[in-house]
Amino acid sequence: MEGILNTLTNFISADVRTAVPLLLCALGLVFSERAGIVNIAAEGLMLIAAVSAAIGSAYFGPWGGALLAAISGLAGALIFTFFTITLRANQIVVGTAFNIFAAGLSVTLNRRFLADVTVTGYPLRAIPGLSQLPFVGDLFFNWQLLVYLTFLGVPLLQFVLYRSNLGLKIRASGEQPRACDSVGIKVNRVRTGVVLFSGILAGLAGSYVSLGQASTFIEGMVAGKGFMALAVCVFGNYTPVGAMGAALLFGAADALKYRLLTTELGSYYQFLNMLPYLITIISLMLLSHRSNKPAASGKPYIKE
Amino acid sequence: MNQNAKQFRFKSELKQLLLPLFSLVLALALGYLTMLLMGYDAAKAYQSLWQGIFGSRNAIAESLVQTTPLIFTAISYALTYKAGLINLGGEGQLYIGAVWGSVLGSRLSGIPVWLHWILIFAAAFAGGAIWGAISGLLKVRFKASELITTIMLNYIALEWVSFCVTNLPFKDQTAGAAPRMPTVVDNVKLSLLLPKTRLHSGFILALLVLLIYYLFMWKTTKGFELRVNGQNPNAALYAGMPVKHNAVLAFALAGGTAGLGGIINILGLQYFLTEGFASGLGFSGVAVALLGNSQPLGILLAAFLFGALNAGGIRMQTAAAVPSAMISMIQGIIIFFAVSPYLLSWIGTQLISGRNRHNLSLQNQLPPESAQLAMTTDRGKSDPEKSR
Numbered sequence: 001m002e003g004i005l006n007t008l009t010n011f012i013s014a015d016v017r018t019a020v021p022l023l024l025c026a027l028g029l030v031f032s033e034r035a036g037i038v039n040i041a042a043e044g045l046m047l048i049a050a051v052s053a054a055i056g057s058a059y060f061g062p063w064g065g066a067l068l069a070a071i072s073g074l075a076g077a078l079i080f081t082f083f084t085i086t087l088r089a090n091q092i093v094v095g096t097a098f099n100i101f102a103a104g105l106s107v108t109l110n111r112r113f114l115a116d117v118t119v120t121g122y123p124l125r126a127i128p129g130l131s132q133l134p135f136v137g138d139l140f141f142n143w144q145l146l147v148y149l150t151f152l153g154v155p156l157l158q159f160v161l162y163r164s165n166l167g168l169k170i171r172a173s174g175e176q177p178r179a180c181d182s183v184g185i186k187v188n189r190v191r192t193g194v195v196l197f198s199g200i201l202a203g204l205a206g207s208y209v210s211l212g213q214a215s216t217f218i219e220g221m222v223a224g225k226g227f228m229a230l231a232v233c234v235f236g237n238y239t240p241v242g243a244m245g246a247a248l249l250f251g252a253a254d255a256l257k258y259r260l261l262t263t264e265l266g267s268y269y270q271f272l273n274m275l276p277y278l279i280t281i282i283s284l285m286l287l288s289h290r291s292n293k294p295a296a297s298g299k300p301y302i303k304e
Numbered sequence: 305m306n307q308n309a310k311q312f313r314f315k316s317e318l319k320q321l322l323l324p325l326f327s328l329v330l331a332l333a334l335g336y337l338t339m340l341l342m343g344y345d346a347a348k349a350y351q352s353l354w355q356g357i358f359g360s361r362n363a364i365a366e367s368l369v370q371t372t373p374l375i376f377t378a379i380s381y382a383l384t385y386k387a388g389l390i391n392l393g394g395e396g397q398l399y400i401g402a403v404w405g406s407v408l409g410s411r412l413s414g415i416p417v418w419l420h421w422i423l424i425f426a427a428a429f430a431g432g433a434i435w436g437a438i439s440g441l442l443k444v445r446f447k448a449s450e451l452i453t454t455i456m457l458n459y460i461a462l463e464w465v466s467f468c469v470t471n472l473p474f475k476d477q478t479a480g481a482a483p484r485m486p487t488v489v490d491n492v493k494l495s496l497l498l499p500k501t502r503l504h505s506g507f508i509l510a511l512l513v514l515l516i517y518y519l520f521m522w523k524t525t526k527g528f529e530l531r532v533n534g535q536n537p538n539a540a541l542y543a544g545m546p547v548k549h550n551a552v553l554a555f556a557l558a559g560g561t562a563g564l565g566g567i568i569n570i571l572g573l574q575y576f577l578t579e580g581f582a583s584g585l586g587f588s589g590v591a592v593a594l595l596g597n598s599q600p601l602g603i604l605l606a607a608f609l610f611g612a613l614n615a616g617g618i619r620m621q622t623a624a625a626v627p628s629a630m631i632s633m634i635q636g637i638i639i640f641f642a643v644s645p646y647l648l649s650w651i652g653t654q655l656i657s658g659r660n661r662h663n664l665s666l667q668n669q670l671p672p673e674s675a676q677l678a679m680t681t682d683r684g685k686s687d688p689e690k691s692r
Binding site: 038040079083086087088089090092093094096097098099100101102103104105106107108109111112223224227230231234268270271273274277278280281284285286 | 338342343344390392442445446448449451452453455456457459460463464466467471584587588590591594626627629630631632633634635636637639640643644645646647650
């Protein structure tokens, strides 16, 4: 009994640890997708944020890391909006260019600033009282602050998206930008705001990769998590709650991978490493046809 | 009237060249600034970059060596782009092709060399083509976005390569060797074009494939069908073209081309496959295709530019201690500006009036040719099968 409980606890912890950055990034992507922006720069945003977080943490402590990651996400998103919204360049193309840019920048920053420093990870914050509960206490109430915020953000953002005036404006900008414009909603302003917001979330997601999952930055450590967050967004049918389910499912696949690594299958670890990517593809196969995908997704809006 | 039209055409052609050049200058300036901010010796860095590109016979050869694989991965993106699809999976396709080709290149012997070459290239092409076609099939069958599936397949391919270089029956069994696949047999290695450099005849093959790309896309019916699908998927559908079949075909051809690029880098340069031997080539190929507007000549010029920057970047790292990754950053910036057709007119409006920052009155201006091209990238979205 004890053994099974332990296995289960480990499994769920591993699941949550993997799911958090995917979910955090996907929450932002749900908003930008809903407003009509396809942001495949998420990968690059997370990568730059991961290295920025490590630098911030090494020089100013974990809070500095979080702040620097959020700022770098915001700055990256500003670059993205400048080219896609102000200059109306193709979103996918700019996103691809951003990822190339980010790959170069993150390595350069890493070599320049992280050569001989120690990075402190996010500390665990046990919630007094609740964390003392048997079994569930350690599982649900002994995490880093960012983890609680991420899961609290899900219902909040669901509410904002579906029950608030702002959410209506956002969704309308992605479905019927022209109609929005005719009732005085500034479509490009809404889109800019939403992309900047998603940039901050992608930044925090990146910081969790370097400061939450590890306490160091390794070149290329984001390894497609930004792209997976996009898939989480599609698989979650473009809603915050759906994204949470999808992220936890992806996390479960990853936790399963770590579980299997300790068995004799571990010597074929490359195939186990393929699991999250395979799950992503399978999830897209299953769910791409029924979808809340916005009608004006990916199209620049040109005011008349 | 005719004179006017000619003049306009010339102007727009000039503009097409102006924007990439302007982007290059701007990106180099921003790169210079970044290096200064980070405390590197930027002047020395660019000096050694230049040395690394044109400084010697060997440097020029090295630039061409780096150009070669980029031509293949660029075609891999450009071919699908012209067909209204997005292939970000060049890297995975390249690796799979290289694995298949190097199995045949190292295991077979005792057959005529021309036959051996044909078999190797066919295997590499087939490997890449199958890997590419998966994304095409997933798209037409399940409407799974090729944007994500191609990228996921890259990661899967990388894991597969990692398996091949460390496990039987694929790995090289030489005692004490680093993880890799066996060396290809001597007589299939490509000859050198310039003695005492690394420039191999794979470069000629790249030019040949570029020519085939041109002939196929612009001179055959199938190529025409693909381009129609890219320009206007509705028209392709109403004309009764086999749209779905064509999408899979485009992905297969794109993947096959990338696979050829992979095996050619092995036969001409490294002679055995290692993990990461082509790292970054996939996305660089995308960048090259974007900069070259998916046109054959554009791809050639852009591939040379990026290849030269890569070659110079290595020199920059050794001579000026600036990480060569700085080059990918600069390449990313080049693409930012080069794919923004309104950049020049935006700067114009900013210069005329500092106000109205967000209220660009761009509507009355005729978009330059490259703008029209760039805007049609969204074709995937207006796919008739997708609209509800």
